[in-house]
Amino acid sequence: MLGGDMSKHTTSTSHGGAGRALLWVAIILTVALLGFVTATAVRANPIYSDRDANGISKYKFIEACKEIAEDTEELTVGAMGQAIPLKTLVEQSSPLKAGDELHAAVEAEPAEIIKATQTVEGGGWTLTAPVTIAVHSGERVNTLGQLPMACTHDKKTGKTTATLNLPGQ
Numbered sequence: 685m686l687g688g689d690m691s692k693h694t695t696s697t698s699h700g701g702a703g704r705a706l707l708w709v710a711i712i713l714t715v716a717l718l719g720f721v722t723a724t725a726v727r728a729n730p731i732y733s734d735r736d737a738n739g740i741s742k743y744k745f746i747e748a749c750k751e752i753a754e755d756t757e758e759l760t761v762g763a764m765g766q767a768i769p770l771k772t773l774v775e776q777s778s779p780l781k782a783g784d785e786l787h788a789a790v791e792a793e794p795a796e797i798i799k800a801t802q803t804v805e806g807g808g809w810t811l812t813a814p815v816t817i818a819v820h821s822g823e824r825v826n827t828l829g830q831l832p833m834a835c836t837h838d839k840k841t842g843k844t845t846a847t848l849n850l851p852g853q
Contacts, residue, residue: 738807739839745809746797749835752846753815756786761848770848785820807839815848
């Protein structure tokens with residue numbers, strides 16, 4: 685009696701061939717859909733750029749502009765056709781004390797920076813964004829104001845440069 689019941693439950697009538705084929709079709713369709721979504725997302729990426737056409741990627745250009753703005757020792761201000769070091773200009777009104785540090789930082793939202801970054805005819809990039817100038821004295825921060833920064837990348841030379849501009853210049 686036990687032997688007869690066991691054989692009833694162990695015999696199989698497998699119909700797995702159709703299920704396996706449907707599983708493979710589902711896997712193939714899923715991979716194709718993921719490929720399509722990825723390709724669409726890459727093209728719609730606001731930071732995507734043609735590095736060969738512009739000499740540098742849009743992302744690297746924006747990062748280079750931020751780094752130049754933060755290097756207050758080298759950052760210059762365009763005034764009446766001359767490039768004056770930012771530190772010299774700041775110290776004309778009030779000399780920096782021992783321990784004071786001059787800081788400059790791009791103050792635009794990432795979406796604004798991306799929108800403001802434009803290609804230059806012939807290859808390269810340009811970006812104009814506000815930069816906040818401040819003197820840090822230990823814990824105290826004295827904000828001096830904002831100036832527009834013009835940052836450009838020249839494809840021919842491969843150089844990225846930035847200057848601050850005085851209002852009305």
